[in-house]
Amino acid sequence: MGDDLYREQILEHYKNPHHFGELPDADITQEGDNPLCGDVITLYLKLDDGRLGDVRFRGRGCAISQASASMLTDLIVGKPLKELKTFPTKDLLEELGIQISPARMKCATLSVNTLRVALNGDSGEED
Amino acid sequence: MIETRALNVEAVRADFPILGRRINGKPLVYLDSAATSQKPAAVIDAMDDYYRRYNANPHRGVYAISEEATAAYEGARQRVARFINAGSPKEVIFTRNTTEAINLVRYSWGRANIGAGDGILLTEMEHHSNLVPWQLLASEVSARLEFLCIDDDGLLQLDGLERKLDGVRLLAITHQSNTLGTINPIRAIAEAAHRAGALVLVDGAQAVPHMPVDVQELGVDFYAFSGHKMCGPTGIGVLWARRALLEAMPPFLGGGDMIKRVKLTEASWNDLPWKFEAGTPSVAEGIGLGAAVDYLAQFGMDAVRAHERTLVGYAMEKLQDVPGITLYGPRDPEVHGGAVSFTLPNIHPHDLATLVDREGIAVRAGHHCTQPLMDRLGVAATTRASFYVYNRTDEVDQLVDGIQKAQKVFA
Known part of the structure; x- marks a missing residue:
């Protein structure tokens, strides 16, 4: 099927997600979902002196939503919270590195929207 | 008075301009008529x-x-x-x-x-x-x-x-x-x-x-x-x-x-x-x-139903051989209209629908506006293939091929 949407790196994140699991002593636990597709994720954030000390996520859903969550955790761990509050969606999309169709955009951005809800109380989603 | 006409699938297909389209270089295989049917030239x-x-x-x-x-x-x-x-x-x-x-x-x-x-x-x-x-x-x-x-x-x-x-x-x-x-x-x-x-x-x-x-x-x-x-x-x-x-x-x-x-x-x-x-x-x-x-x-609705009963029977038979598949709905084609829902282990319906789209196959993935039914089935979403007068059994075969290719991607 020679599929760039399901390129190796995305499948790898989907099959073996990074930072997968829970943080029992998380400072912030935030659920997010796409009711239309049934994608769900929960982000566990441990804060450390103005930075994101540690992160875990749990979730289920399509490969795009779960791989994007896994990639996001790599991008945000250790970063200053101030920066993460305005973490740009495009940075995650660049990391995904694939053309996301409008129908699948909600899947690709579920994790970053959930992060912004966790830190700001709303996703600041532009749509 | 309407002239009667046998339901010959090849002739029927020629009535639907959209079926001449190619998607991603492949002929369109439209298996989403339960969402909306295609339109014959006579209607347009x-x-x-x-x-x-x-x-x-x-x-x-x-x-x-x-x-x-x-x-x-x-x-x-x-x-x-x-x-x-x-x-x-x-x-x-x-x-x-x-x-x-x-x-x-x-x-x-x-x-x-x-x-x-x-x-x-x-x-x-x-x-x-x-x-x-x-x-x-x-x-x-x-x-x-x-x-x-x-x-x-x-x-x-x-x-x-x-x-x-x-x-x-x-x-x-x-x-x-x-x-x-x-x-x-x-x-x-x-x-x-x-x-x-x-x-x-x-x-x-x-x-x-x-x-x-x-x-x-x-x-x-x-x-x-x-x-x-x-x-x-x-x-x-x-x-x-x-x-x-x-x-x-x-x-x-x-x-x-x-x-x-x-x-x-x-x-x-x-x-x-x-x-x-x-x-x-x-x-x-x-x-x-x-x-x-x-x-x-012109076909008569008995003929339409008979055509779809054949397609559903064929689809249920072919799909049940796909490893790991769960099929929903009645086993008996007599009480099973032209829509077949299924799930696969390890492949979300949206991923499957996206992958088979690369083969030109249009199927629906999601809750199909029946969320309480999804809850009853214990799934977030299913993939659904649905049929109409213009569908052929070989399109079911193409869907099964597409599913098998998707399974390789996710293997």
Whole structure:
């Protein structure tokens, strides 16, 4: 099927997600979902002196939503919270590195929207 | 009089311009007719002809093209009436779609006839369009909602029916499940409902396009369906109801066309069916629906149903050999209409639908507007392949190939 949407790196994140699991002593636990597709994720954030000390996520859903969550955790761990509050969606999309169709955009951005809800109380989603 | 014609799939396919398209370099394999059907040239041309040659507001216009528009629009109503064996075209109310038809009943009949403590009996397999309107009515008038459950084959469990009908004013039920494909035994259920003093509304959105439907023989009270799932355009649907009910019901939307005489502070209502058709109607869409009915009638709906029964039987047989697959809905093709839902381990339906799209195959992935049914099945979403007059068994084979390729990607 020679599929760039399901390129190796995305499948790898989907099959073996990074930072997968829970943080029992998380400072912030935030659920997010796409009711239309049934994608769900929960982000566990441990804060450390103005930075994101540690992160875990749990979730289920399509490969795009779960791989994007896994990639996001790599991008945000250790970063200053101030920066993460305005973490740009495009940075995650660049990391995904694939053309996301409008129908699948909600899947690709579920994790970053959930992060912004966790830190700001709303996703600041532009749509 | 409509010429009859054998349902020859290759000839049928030539009637649908869109089937000549290629998607991602592959011929379009359209397996989403339960969402909306494709349109034959005869329907597209009928609408085009209206706009090009006799576009005018129907009813009341005294000039030639308005009279032509009126004749075409009302002619479509007569054809629809014959198609479902309505007692009279006056019983055929044009709406925007099935959803609007059901909401018409909710606002007009429901508000006047359902009160505090009354029961509305539904099923677990209802589309949101035949669930949410009744949730809204129930909360408005303090009525209670009851549900018929399904068994693991996706068939309704009818053993407790009499008891569940106790105190029920309305039974609202789908004729064919859009997700499971289950064809419900409407006639028997309607008889039981009537014995218990309840009226019966049927969501026929998935039935009228696919099988013979005779509203009088079914013995129901309200029957709703959409044009766009039966080779017709979007923006036109039908509410059929028994005439005595429609005569007694208050209007739905107020405005032009639905009135007989208007004074500053009051108005009287037009005759049926126009009493329920406020404002300029969807004229082109009505004419398109008339053409769609003619198109289907040439094959006869027994032939359409037989064709789909073959496709569903073939699809169930082929799909059940896919490793790990879970198929939903009845095993028996006799009670399984032209839609097959399934899930695969480790591949989310959206991923599967995206991957087979690369092969030109259009299937639907999601909850199919039946979230309570998804909860009952214990899944967030399924993939659904649905069939129509233009589908071939080799398209099922292509779907199975596509699934196997997707399984390799996710292996």
